[in-house]
Amino acid sequence: MGKIVAIANQKGGVGKTTTAINLASSLAVMEKRILIIDIDPQANATSGLGFDPANLESTIYDVLLEKIPYKNAVQKTFLEYLDVLPANQELVGAEIEMVNMMSRETRLSKVLKNVRNEYEYIFIDCPPSLNLLTVNSFTAGDSVLIPIQCEYFALEGLTQLLYTIRLIQRNLNAKLDLEGIVLTMYDSRLNLSKMVAEEVRKYFGDKVYQTVISRNVRLGEAPSYGQPIISFDIHSSGAINYMKLAEEFIHGKK
Amino acid sequence: MGKIVAIANQKGGVGKTTTAINLASSLAVMEKRILIIDIDPQANATSGLGFDPANLESTIYDVLLEKIPYKNAVQKTFLEYLDVLPANQELVGAEIEMVNMMSRETRLSKVLKNVRNEYEYIFIDCPPSLNLLTVNSFTAGDSVLIPIQCEYFALEGLTQLLYTIRLIQRNLNAKLDLEGIVLTMYDSRLNLSKMVAEEVRKYFGDKVYQTVISRNVRLGEAPSYGQPIISFDIHSSGAINYMKLAEEFIHGKK
Numbered sequence: 001m002g003k004i005v006a007i008a009n010q011k012g013g014v015g016k017t018t019t020a021i022n023l024a025s026s027l028a029v030m031e032k033r034i035l036i037i038d039i040d041p042q043a044n045a046t047s048g049l050g051f052d053p054a055n056l057e058s059t060i061y062d063v064l065l066e067k068i069p070y071k072n073a074v075q076k077t078f079l080e081y082l083d084v085l086p087a088n089q090e091l092v093g094a095e096i097e098m099v100n101m102m103s104r105e106t107r108l109s110k111v112l113k114n115v116r117n118e119y120e121y122i123f124i125d126c127p128p129s130l131n132l133l134t135v136n137s138f139t140a141g142d143s144v145l146i147p148i149q150c151e152y153f154a155l156e157g158l159t160q161l162l163y164t165i166r167l168i169q170r171n172l173n174a175k176l177d178l179e180g181i182v183l184t185m186y187d188s189r190l191n192l193s194k195m196v197a198e199e200v201r202k203y204f205g206d207k208v209y210q211t212v213i214s215r216n217v218r219l220g221e222a223p224s225y226g227q228p229i230i231s232f233d234i235h236s237s238g239a240i241n242y243m244k245l246a247e248e249f250i251h252g253k254k
Numbered sequence: 255m256g257k258i259v260a261i262a263n264q265k266g267g268v269g270k271t272t273t274a275i276n277l278a279s280s281l282a283v284m285e286k287r288i289l290i291i292d293i294d295p296q297a298n299a300t301s302g303l304g305f306d307p308a309n310l311e312s313t314i315y316d317v318l319l320e321k322i323p324y325k326n327a328v329q330k331t332f333l334e335y336l337d338v339l340p341a342n343q344e345l346v347g348a349e350i351e352m353v354n355m356m357s358r359e360t361r362l363s364k365v366l367k368n369v370r371n372e373y374e375y376i377f378i379d380c381p382p383s384l385n386l387l388t389v390n391s392f393t394a395g396d397s398v399l400i401p402i403q404c405e406y407f408a409l410e411g412l413t414q415l416l417y418t419i420r421l422i423q424r425n426l427n428a429k430l431d432l433e434g435i436v437l438t439m440y441d442s443r444l445n446l447s448k449m450v451a452e453e454v455r456k457y458f459g460d461k462v463y464q465t466v467i468s469r470n471v472r473l474g475e476a477p478s479y480g481q482p483i484i485s486f487d488i489h490s491s492g493a494i495n496y497m498k499l500a501e502e503f504i505h506g507k508k
């Protein structure tokens with residue numbers, strides 16, 4: 001039985017998409033069958049894997065709003081065990097379109113009913129906002145993986161995020177769990193990075209992965225070639241960090 | 255007559271809040287009367303200026319939803335010419351609460367009717383999303399200032415943002431203009447930074463400020479002390495960059 005993991009944090013630019021693409025592809029290389037669902041209208045996970053959001057037959061928008069089967073929108077990638085359910089900018093309108101629909105929070109969980117039989121892990125790359133698309137991801141998900149950038153503002157939004165997760169657990173999805181917290185863009189030369197990392201470990205203890213993702217320009221370059229880091233530059237610190245994270249993710253850190 | 259400038263980009267973590275705080279405070283030091291409006295539920299501009307979002311009598315939420323006069327929520331800062339209209343996490347609910355209201359897109363412009371008489375520049379720090387709060391800011395604003403991070407994904411979302419601005423110009427606010435584009439987190443050692451900066455200047459020509467904001471850790475440290483860079487470390491490259499940007503902003507770059 002597969003597991004659905006939402007990758008979320010309403011703070012922008014903290015490494016949600018980079019973690020979705022690179023954790024998923026590291027697991028795919030370990031021959032785990034993986035699906036990435038891009039539910040962000042920016043469609044960065046879609047383009048970061050080499051697809052052009054403007055030229056797709058069908059996307060998550062059609063699955064959510066028109067209720068076509070999710071399989072019709074899934075795209076294969078050049079990694080055998082990695083598929084992607086892409087997004088495009090039509091998704092910008094989904095929020096407003098869904099607000100007045102019946103059971104607007106559970107549309108995604110309904111359309112993903114059988115996905116756990118097809119894949120071992122399903123990662124949902126969320127937008128930087130606690131909106132209906134993120135709420136749908138929390139309702140459909142088994143757990144939430146939270147990337148936290150080693151910067152001051154990154155600490156601020158955590159209470160809001162945890163509050164939203166608790167709201168979903170109480171009202172929409174009792175089984176939703178915190179999968180873990182991964183520290184990103186860590187720069188060992190900066191006190192700021194060290195300070196934030198210490199604070200996060202102090203509050204969240206063993207919910208924080210031992211593996212820390214360091215700042216590495218190759219992670220920023222890889223998406224412009226439409227590739228995950230593992231195929232773009234397997235010797236980079238970024239690739240090593242994400243492969244280690246994938247190991248820790250599978251074998252359970254806590 | 256004052257000017258309302260929305261600082262927006264739906265891509266997360268590109269330096270919207272950092273630009274709002276530091277451009278505004280550099281102008282305040284030049285004795286221009288400045289108001290920062292924080293319309294992001296993360297309330298980073300509020301906390302970055304030393305306020306605790308959880309301990310405020312009234313915020314932009316009360317102004318937008320309860321219609322209290324904006325002056326009742328304005329806070330003075332330790333810079334004589336800089337005030338802030340703060341946010342807190344109540345704003346998370348504003349989106350859904352406003353969707354079914356009459357003229358939901360023009361609520362902010364109505365409550366800010368007289369603000370141009372009180373301040374020379376009013377900067378609105380927007381959330382990383384093209385949602386109703388951002389649409390309200392575009393409807394109330396005279397122009398949009400777009401920070402662009404020198405990273406690959408930063409280029410992806412621009413068409414969506416420009417499309418939204420055109421929609422607002424056509425349907426809600428014909429006078430809305432593009433104030434300018436500022437390149438942020440530039441690292442002169444990285445080809446990625448150079449490549450993105452070149453692309454942006456190619457497409458946008460003289461709409462792009464000459465001043466580039468370099469990556470500078472002091473900009474990331476300043477908010478943890480609740481201070482703009484100009485009072486936290488006036489000799490830092492971050493402070494010099496934002497003071498130069500303020501000069502260029504006032505004297506018109508183009």
Ligand SMILES: Nc1ncnc2c1ncn2[C@@H]1O[C@H](COP(=O)(O)OP(=O)(O)OP(=O)(O)O)[C@@H](O)[C@H]1O
Pocket residue numbers: 011012013014015016017018019040042044126127128184185186213214215216217219220221223264265266267382405406407408
């Ligand atoms: N460890 C890292 N080292 C260097 N650059 C990184 C790292 N992780 C992410 N980046 C870069 O930082 C930027 C932000 O990362 P990313 O887009 O993954 O964040 P996000 O949380 O998905 O953003 P959004 O909130 O807009 O969805 C991107 O340009 C990405 O390439």
Ligand SMILES: Nc1ncnc2c1ncn2[C@@H]1O[C@H](COP(=O)(O)OP(=O)(O)OP(=O)(O)O)[C@@H](O)[C@H]1O
Pocket residue numbers: 010011012013128151152153154265266267268269270271272273294296298380381382438439440467468469470471473474475477
């Ligand atoms: N020039 C810079 N050099 C170094 N760090 C920077 C710079 N500009 C911003 N930062 C840091 O990068 C992070 C993202 O910046 P900021 O929060 O201003 O972006 P934002 O666009 O407002 O994010 P959001 O989309 O979440 O609102 C912050 O931690 C900030 O302190």
Ligand SMILES: [Mg+2]
Pocket residue numbers: 016017018040044125126127
């Ligand atoms: Mg993303």
Ligand SMILES: [Mg+2]
Pocket residue numbers: 270271272294298379380381
């Ligand atoms: Mg911000």
